[in-house]
Amino acid sequence: MTPLLTLDDLRKSFGGLRATDGLSLTVLPGELHALIGPNGAGKTTAIGQITGEIAPDSGRILFEGRDITRTPAARRVRLGLSRSFQIVQLLDAATAEDNVALAVQARQGHSFRFWADATRDESLRHPARLLLVEAGLPPARWDLPVADLSAGERKQIELAVALAAQPRLLVLDEPMAGLGPSESRAMTETLQRLKGQVAILLVEHDMEAVFALADRISVLVYGRCIATGTAAEIRANPEVRAAYLSEEDAV
Amino acid sequence: MRNRLRSRLPSRDAVALTLLLALAIALPWLAEAAGNPAGIALATRIAIYALAASALNLALGQGGMVSFGHAAFFGLGGYAVGILYAHWSWQEPLLGILPGTVSLPLTLLAAVGLGGLAAAAIGALSLRTSGVQFIMITLAFAQMLFFLFVSLKAYGGDDGLSVRRQGEFPGLSLRDPAQLYWLCLGLLVGWLALLRRVTRSRFGQVLAGARQNERRLRALGLTPYPYKLAGFILSGMGTALAGALMVNQARFVSPDMLHWTKSGELMIMVILGGVGTLLGPVFGAAALVGLESILSAWTENWQIILGPILLLVVLFGRGGLMALLRRVLPA
Amino acid sequence: MGLLLEQLLNGLQLGVMLFLLAAGLTLVFGIMGVINLAHGSLYMVGAFASAWVATKTGSALAALAAGLAAAALTGMAVELLVLRRLYARDHLDQVLATFGLILFFNQGMVLLFGRQPLFVEIPAALRGAVELAPGLPYPAYRLAIIAVGLLVAAGLYLLIQRTRTGMLVRAGATHREMVRALGVDIRLLYTLVFGLGALLAGLAGLMAGPIFSVQVGMGEQILIMTFVVVVIGGIGSVRGALAGAVLVGLVDTLLRAYLPAALRGVMQGPDADALAAGLASMGVYLLMAVVLLLRPRGLFPAHA
Numbered sequence: 001m002t003p004l005l006t007l008d009d010l011r012k013s014f015g016g017l018r019a020t021d022g023l024s025l026t027v028l029p030g031e032l033h034a035l036i037g038p039n040g041a042g043k044t045t046a047i048g049q050i051t052g053e054i055a056p057d058s059g060r061i062l063f064e065g066r067d068i069t070r071t072p073a074a075r076r077v078r079l080g081l082s083r084s085f086q087i088v089q090l091l092d093a094a095t096a097e098d099n100v101a102l103a104v105q106a107r108q109g110h111s112f113r114f115w116a117d118a119t120r121d122e123s124l125r126h127p128a129r130l131l132l133v134e135a136g137l138p139p140a141r142w143d144l145p146v147a148d149l150s151a152g153e154r155k156q157i158e159l160a161v162a163l164a165a166q167p168r169l170l171v172l173d174e175p176m177a178g179l180g181p182s183e184s185r186a187m188t189e190t191l192q193r194l195k196g197q198v199a200i201l202l203v204e205h206d207m208e209a210v211f212a213l214a215d216r217i218s219v220l221v222y223g224r225c226i227a228t229g230t231a232a233e234i235r236a237n238p239e240v241r242a243a244y245l246s247e248e249d250a251v
Numbered sequence: 252m253r254n255r256l257r258s259r260l261p262s263r264d265a266v267a268l269t270l271l272l273a274l275a276i277a278l279p280w281l282a283e284a285a286g287n288p289a290g291i292a293l294a295t296r297i298a299i300y301a302l303a304a305s306a307l308n309l310a311l312g313q314g315g316m317v318s319f320g321h322a323a324f325f326g327l328g329g330y331a332v333g334i335l336y337a338h339w340s341w342q343e344p345l346l347g348i349l350p351g352t353v354s355l356p357l358t359l360l361a362a363v364g365l366g367g368l369a370a371a372a373i374g375a376l377s378l379r380t381s382g383v384q385f386i387m388i389t390l391a392f393a394q395m396l397f398f399l400f401v402s403l404k405a406y407g408g409d410d411g412l413s414v415r416r417q418g419e420f421p422g423l424s425l426r427d428p429a430q431l432y433w434l435c436l437g438l439l440v441g442w443l444a445l446l447r448r449v450t451r452s453r454f455g456q457v458l459a460g461a462r463q464n465e466r467r468l469r470a471l472g473l474t475p476y477p478y479k480l481a482g483f484i485l486s487g488m489g490t491a492l493a494g495a496l497m498v499n500q501a502r503f504v505s506p507d508m509l510h511w512t513k514s515g516e517l518m519i520m521v522i523l524g525g526v527g528t529l530l531g532p533v534f535g536a537a538a539l540v541g542l543e544s545i546l547s548a549w550t551e552n553w554q555i556i557l558g559p560i561l562l563l564v565v566l567f568g569r570g571g572l573m574a575l576l577r578r579v580l581p582a
Numbered sequence: 583m584g585l586l587l588e589q590l591l592n593g594l595q596l597g598v599m600l601f602l603l604a605a606g607l608t609l610v611f612g613i614m615g616v617i618n619l620a621h622g623s624l625y626m627v628g629a630f631a632s633a634w635v636a637t638k639t640g641s642a643l644a645a646l647a648a649g650l651a652a653a654a655l656t657g658m659a660v661e662l663l664v665l666r667r668l669y670a671r672d673h674l675d676q677v678l679a680t681f682g683l684i685l686f687f688n689q690g691m692v693l694l695f696g697r698q699p700l701f702v703e704i705p706a707a708l709r710g711a712v713e714l715a716p717g718l719p720y721p722a723y724r725l726a727i728i729a730v731g732l733l734v735a736a737g738l739y740l741l742i743q744r745t746r747t748g749m750l751v752r753a754g755a756t757h758r759e760m761v762r763a764l765g766v767d768i769r770l771l772y773t774l775v776f777g778l779g780a781l782l783a784g785l786a787g788l789m790a791g792p793i794f795s796v797q798v799g800m801g802e803q804i805l806i807m808t809f810v811v812v813v814i815g816g817i818g819s820v821r822g823a824l825a826g827a828v829l830v831g832l833v834d835t836l837l838r839a840y841l842p843a844a845l846r847g848v849m850q851g852p853d854a855d856a857l858a859a860g861l862a863s864m865g866v867y868l869l870m871a872v873v874l875l876l877r878p879r880g881l882f883p884a885h886a
Binding site for chain 2: 611617664671674675677682684685687688690806809813817852853856857858861863867868871874878879880
């Protein structure tokens with residue numbers, strides 16, 4: 001099977017720090033691929049390069065066989081590579097539905113339309129509501145400014161917004177971070193439902209969720225991928241145990 | 252996107268607005284009846300500044316572009332009228348090809364076009380920066396134009412140009428202050444209607460998004476720059492239109508219209524009224540122009556009172572007059 | 583050759599004046615994140631206080647002390663009463679509130695001293711000229727300004743690089759949250775930094791007195807140039823302020839000196855002079871636009 005996303009020997013240094021050090025990785029169509037690693041392993045820098053916010057020093061990024069190493073972030077989204085942020089990035093003054101409607105609008109092409117009322121455009125509003133249902137936000141919360149919503153609800157909107165791009169690859173940056181146990185469970189269920197419909201690259205610290213959800217797991221240590229495999233393989237891998245799990249256990 | 256702009260006008264607001272508009276239309280007769288015909292000129296100035304301030308508000312309140320150089324567009328609009336008049340009176344085409352004119356539709360069109368072109372050039376460069384740098388680079392461009400017009404002796408330099416012939420508009424006699432007022436009021440209302448549509452359009456949603464979170468826009472697949480530039484251009488065009496009207500009313504244009512304090516005044520009107528609201532800048536313009544006229548009738552040193560008033564508004568009156576109004580008259 | 587040297591010195595003299603203003607402005611911006619349009623008002627306050635005391639007492643030293651004290655005290659009062667409330671606000675609010683302060687100060691000066699410009703004499707010790715080279719006299723007073731400016735620059739460098747206060751100032755400019763978290767009395771630091779900036783602005787104002795006339799509005803003319811300096815140098819960077827100030831001073835002075843002659847080669851005299859004056863005034867803004875487009879954060883960006 002041709003990979004959906006290929007990272008080929010990516011390197012990125014900040015001053016003397018090698019945040020990404022020869023990272024190679026593939027995400028296959030339809031799989032849920034988790035990227036784990038101890039703090040400081042370079043996960044955030046890797047995501048930055050995949051989504052186009054950080055330019056790698058060397059190496060290549062292929063999406064559906066096409067070289068996107070130098071493609072601007074906004075274009076990558078239009079190519080089908082959408083992401084969520086660890087720290088929620090939403091339009092705080094706007095409502096939940098407005099946020100998702102704008103994402104739907106972005107998906108529909110350019111927005112140089114000055115006349116028709118977008119706030120009452122059902123071709124934007126209807127898909128937005130469907131996405132909010134899919135992300136699990138109760139309808140009573142749709143018309144509130146997102147600044148007034150809880151952390152869990154904001155994460156749900158963040159997911160709905162990322163899905164609105166109708167991506168072929170969804171990069172989720174710690175969707176469980178900052179959630180309580182019940183919110184975490186709800187998010188895990190939502191991702192379980194999404195699994196198979198869209199390929200997902202999941203960066204997450206919640207190991208319970210990762211091992212329950214992932215088809216394959218890659219382990220990042222010091223900016224490089226030391227192992228890729230199924231949950232069972234990763235659990236059994238001595239190198240991973242040494243580099244990561246032991247450290248995690250010790251904490 | 253922005254609730255205050257977005258929510259459908261409730262009927263009480265509609266009634267209040269209709270009354271306000273009726274009052275504005277009847278104002279010249281009321282002024283005559285009250286024995287205060289000078290009030291018409293004051294109201295005209297308010298309408299013109301309201302137009303300029305709400306144009307600035309499109310960039311500042313909707314798009315989050317804190318321009319400290321909008322006097323450039325105000326002044327360019329004014330000079331478009333002044334220069335076309337000058338060439339008309341000298342009977343000598345501008346640059347040897349463009350004949351001068353006093354036809355108001357033509358001069359207004361020229362002003363709006365010039366404002367748009369200048370905003371395209373200034374915006375294209377300035378929008379590569381953000382934050383304080385954006386504030387300062389817009390100021391720098393306005394200062395350049397200010398000094399350019401100061402040095403153009405052909406158009407009066409420092410002293411400015413008098414426009415001795417009233418603009419001609421088919422069917423109107425603009426020598427009559429009331430008719431000039433109605434024209435300005437009509438253009439203001441038309442501009443506000445346009446702004447209302449634009450802010451609710453797909454374009455307006457993206458512009459408001461750019462103000463709130465550019466990183467989010469990029470993650471949606473939208474590049475903020477072209478949208479912000481388009482908003483900036485539209486804003487410059489509206490401000491230039493106001494400048495052109497101002498010269499028709501004052502019959503005079505000088506580099507003062509491009510001075511940086513004029514940019515500051517327009518910002519004050521926006522903040523005083525309420526940033527990002529449709530009618531805020533209108534109330535802000537009315538308050539500032541009105542306050543100036545009242546205070547200056549009372550004391551020559553009126554700015555010593557106006558300064559602290561501004562301070563108090565910024566420190567304690569968040570949201571401006573619109574927020575105050577909303578407390579009295581909730582939506 | 584002699585003329586060029588004279589113009590270079592004139593440019594340097596304008597540069598150090600701009601530096602005195604820009605140093606305070608850039609520190610206040612870098613550390614507190616406030617755009618203070620009223621910085622020019624402090625310059626004006628220093629100039630007026632010094633001019634008034636000079637005419638009353640005839641003592642240059644008393645005038646110096648009065649100008650410095652008036653500017654520093656006014657500055658600290660402004661910080662305590664107004665700016666302190668603006669630190670957490672956005673730039674728009676700051677621009678507006680300090681614009682209000684300008685109106686207040688300008689009109690206040692009109693009430694106190696009237697609209698007529700005050701003329702200030704050069705202190706007796708600094709009258710006359712110094713012969714820099716045979717046949718090349720240069721006014722002693724202007725040389726003194728350059729010397730004072732360079733001394734202040736050196737003093738600021740020592741203060742910022744070598745003292746504990748300076749360390750806090752540097753840390754405050756780059757890691758504002760960290761300094762706050764460490765429990766430093768940031769409010770006192772802010773007031774002191776603001777007072778120091780005001781003092782330097784007052785120093786520039788009182789030294790400007792004998793060269794330019796002391797009048798209402800003098801602050802704004804130089805304020806905008808100062809902003810140009812700060813932005814070119816990189817907001818928050820004192821080193822950048824010095825480099826930007828000298829650059830702006832030289833560009834402005836040289837354009838004014840040589841552009842009219844250059845234009846007179848292609849145009850009529852009076853028109854050429856007017857256009858040259860305009861273009862020379864535009865020069866520094868053009869410089870700033872070019873710098874910002876090439877290096878959006880200025881020549882010496884302070885924040886990482």
